[in-house]
Amino acid sequence: MPRRRAPIGVLLSGGVDSAVLLCRLCASGTPVTPLYVRCGLRWEAAELHWLRRLLSALRAPSLRPLRVIDLPLRSVYGSHWSLTGRDVPGARTPDRAVYLPGRNAVLLSAAAIACVPQRVSTFALGTLKGNPFGDATPQFLRALSQALSQALGRSVRFTTPLARLSKVQVIRRAARAPLALTFSCLTPRRGYRHCGRCNKCAERRQAFRLARVDDPTSYA
DSSP: OOOOOOOEEEEEOOOHHHHHHEEEEEEOOEEEEEEEOOOOTHHHHHHHHHHHHHHHHOOOTBBBBOOEEEEEOHHHTTTTTTHOOOOOOOOTSSSGGGGTTHHHHHHHHHHHHHHHEEEEEEEOOOOOOTTTOOOGGGHHHHHHHHHHHHHSSSOOOOEEETOOHHHHHHTTTTTTGGGOOOOOOOOOTTTTTTOOSSHHHHHHHHHHHTTTTOOOOOBO
């Protein structure tokens, strides 16, 4: 009798990277629990709208229901632009401008604490090559894994299957992923559309262009 695969939790934002990661894992037959940590950031309603549409479109037998974990950060982030909408990084800002302090530490800790009692102890995230943030490095993920394993009394593991790929490479290899149902924008417009002017929209436009793949995005 074949051995049952252990379930894996996938941290999702609704963007291209995590969507492609999700599709890969579903195609492999691995039982997948999609996870979204809602922190009160100004674009989350749009992310969840598109994420739910994406999950409905996949219809993979191994895909479990979406789990939304509420963890408000207003008292931690204070007047940060991600909450206020003021001084949102524009199209010409560097990647580091969109840094959300300690976000991976928060998301991964919340996911592990919520899911380990349900016997989900491996978590995947769509970190790509060249990610400039300290909480996306292999060293950080190993240290957090060790700390949470000790705290929760069960081995906790974080994996980044796309870490050797750029966003351009991810798009080129995403033939079966419904990229039109992905979302990555800091200032969503009416109808949950991409603004076309923020840092993330610029990154998205450029990646599709360099990949020589038609961009299915509707920009406001």
